[in-house]
Amino acid sequence: MSSHANDPRQPSAARPYVAPQIAPQDLPIDYAGFIAVIFGVAGVMFRYKLSSWLALIFCAQSVANMRNVENDLKQVMMAMMFSLMGLITNYFGPPRPGKQS
Amino acid sequence: MANPSLSSLFLALLCIHALFLAFAHADSHFEGFEAEDDDDIEDTSIDPASLRSPPLSDPTPLATDPTPQPPASDIPKSPPATTTTTFDFWDDEEFEGVPVEHSTPEPPSDPKSPDNATATPTPPIANPPRSFTVEILCGSFLIMFAINYFTGKRENENIALSWAAQFAAKDSIFEKNFSLLGIGDGGDDAPLLLKEGQTTFKFYASGRRYCQGLLATLELKSRHDLIARIYNMIVPCRDEISFEVYMNDDAMDHVVFAMAKKKAAKAMHKDVRDLQRFGSILSPPTARKWVADDLAVISESKEVAADLITDAVIDQVFGDKAFEKFGKGLISLHFSDQHPGVHKKVLLFKFVLPAAKNMADMTRLVALVPYYIDLVGRYKLSSQARSKTEGARQKAALEAQKELRNAQQEAMQRRKAERKKMMEEAEAKLSAEAIRKKETKERTRQMKKAMPRMKMARGA
Incomplete structure (x- = not known):
């Protein structure tokens, strides 16, 4: 269909690719990271291990969907810290005083 | 193309899940036995008499229980109570914790009523296999996620x-x-x-x-x-x-x-x-x-x-x-x-x-x-x-310009309000009269400065 007699190419008009600048607020929201933080905090606060595990899973999702390593690593690291802390206190920490009685 | 791979993924998930379940069962059985063995050994080393004491081993309390109380009503009640407490009580450091708690409450519990005795010391002994469902599910999901x-x-x-x-x-x-x-x-x-x-x-x-x-x-x-x-x-x-x-x-x-x-x-x-x-x-x-x-x-x-x-x-x-x-x-x-x-x-x-x-x-x-x-x-x-489209485009361009101007004005007003707010805050912070006077002077100067700038922007 695009068969024309002359060559459509114009090497002189070629411009190299310039990546468009995207403002940080225009980036898609990292829902997974957000959910991970919430679950992580809940897991630590209520000593609820399922919540910590879910936080870990959403951390994994957040890491898997990461586009810009420097930008997104902070939130993911925070969520990861929370979830790991929750798990550690859950499995290795002192038994809950509330549940013993 | 996507479907077979997906289904194979899920198959793999199932397999891993089953494997984990099997392991967990084996593990938990083992742990349960170990715990009991440990208890027995420790108990015998601590004081052999307590081994024979009614609350220590599982069947004995049940046997001793019925003597003071009506048999049928109490037996079904006590096992659920023990299971719940042990379930919550169980944790990785249990083995250190067990003997201590075990030996201390025992002597007093013996003379007490059997009802009380069954409640306190039984937890560590009747360790039911701990449920690992959450860990297995989440762990296998993470592995699947990685794959x-x-x-x-x-x-x-x-x-x-x-x-x-x-x-x-x-x-x-x-x-x-x-x-x-x-x-x-x-x-x-x-x-x-x-x-x-x-x-x-x-x-x-x-x-x-x-x-x-x-x-x-x-x-x-x-x-x-x-x-x-x-x-x-x-x-x-x-x-x-x-x-x-x-x-x-x-x-x-x-x-x-x-x-x-x-x-x-x-x-x-x-x-x-x-x-x-x-x-x-x-x-x-x-x-x-x-x-x-x-x-x-x-x-x-x-x-x-x-x-x-x-x-x-x-x-x-x-x-x-x-x-x-x-x-x-x-x-x-x-x-x-x-x-x-x-x-x-x-x-x-x-x-x-x-x-x-x-x-x-x-x-x-x-x-x-x-x-x-x-x-x-x-x-x-x-x-x-072309004449038709040109008219439409000119109209659109005019509107766009107007919008742009509006936005600019809005931004300027916002900036002005912000400046005012900052000024007020600074004023509130400074308590000394002299400093405040200085501040007002400065503000009037700044206002003077801001005035012509505004005019210029309006003209543009």
């Missing part, structure tokens, strides 16, 4: 690479039409595709008449993300490719044109600003051949639509017969000289990507891209239509 991440990533990369091999390799459509391919400077080993995240691939081409460049964006499914994958089983989505062609400013006349499936066209007409402003949905003309019935055309005028939907296009892709075969992958076409953003004159093509094996299916759709670049690049409106 799926790598397989899905490779799948997406394969699709993108097969697209590039089909359309951007040597002697392909884009190679014949553009002098610069890929994001590099045109070297032979410059990468063709730019990967952004795991689902977005970009292909750039430039160096062609009528246009500054072309950017193709492949938006693939989130195959690398197991959660998104499960979500997509409920809400299916497709692999899409969109081409943006940035036309030269002098190469595109006043053209606002879009084509999509009927429903999508209605949505586009509502949502896309320039279509809403300049275009209207056209009814198919009776006099000539037209696109397939599923498609709707949005255009500024009938003339533009008739000139852009040529017989060749109808025959090859969009006609009734050809559309079934070759045009199925069309999502939308959108040409506009009033596109919001950096580039005003833009041609947008959106297609569905076929599977990696069947990339050739979309050849005709991709061939539309250079075809329309030439068609639109050469296209000139008749003087009649």
Whole structure:
């Protein structure tokens, strides 16, 4: 269909690719990271291990969907810290005083 | 292609799950036994008499219980109580904790009522196998997630690479039409595709008449993300490719044109600003051949639509017969000289990507891209239509200017308010009279400074 007699190419008009600048607020929201933080905090606060595990899973999702390593690593690291802390206190920490009685 | 791999993934998930379950069972049994053994050994070492004491071993309390109390009512009650307490009580440090708690309450518990005795010391002994369901489920899900991440990533990369091999390799459509391919400077080993995240691939081409460049964006499914994958089983989505062609400013006349499936066209007409402003949905003309019935055309005028939907296009892709075969992958076409953003004159093509094996299916759709670049690049409106469109564009430009001015004024007012607020805060902070006086002086000076600046902005 695009068969024309002359060559459509114009090497002189070629411009190299310039990546468009995207403002940080225009980036898609990292829902997974957000959910991970919430679950992580809940897991630590209520000593609820399922919540910590879910936080870990959403951390994994957040890491898997990461586009810009420097930008997104902070939130993911925070969520990861929370979830790991929750798990550690859950499995290795002192038994809950509330549940013993 | 996606389905078998998905199902195999789930099969694997099931297998792993079963394995874990089996392990956990074995483990928990073991642990349970160990705990009891430990207890016995420790207890005998501590004081052998306690071994014989009623509360220590499981059957004995049950045997001793019934003597002071009615037998039938108490027996069923006590085991559930013990199980719940042990379940919560159990933790990794249990083995250190057990003997201590064990030995201390025992002597006093003996003389006490048997009811009390059963409640306190039994927990560590009757350790039921601890339920690991959460850990197993989450652990296996994480493993599956990791496996799926790598397989899905490779799948997406394969699709993108097969697209590039089909359309951007040597002697392909884009190679014949553009002098610069890929994001590099045109070297032979410059990468063709730019990967952004795991689902977005970009292909750039430039160096062609009528246009500054072309950017193709492949938006693939989130195959690398197991959660998104499960979500997509409920809400299916497709692999899409969109081409943006940035036309030269002098190469595109006043053209606002879009084509999509009927429903999508209605949505586009509502949502896309320039279509809403300049275009209207056209009814198919009776006099000539037209696109397939599923498609709707949005255009500024009938003339533009008739000139852009040529017989060749109808025959090859969009006609009734050809559309079934070759045009199925069309999502939308959108040409506009009033596109919001950096580039005003833009041609947008959106297609569905076929599977990696069947990339050739979309050849005709991709061939539309250079075809329309030439068609639109050469296209000139008749003087009649041009005067009409010019009027509409001038009106739009005026409105845009007004909007811009409004926004500027708003921003200025906001800035002014902010400054005022800051000033007030600073004032509130400083308590000394003298400092405040200084501040007011400064403020009046600043106000004086701000005044002419405002005037200048208003004049501009």
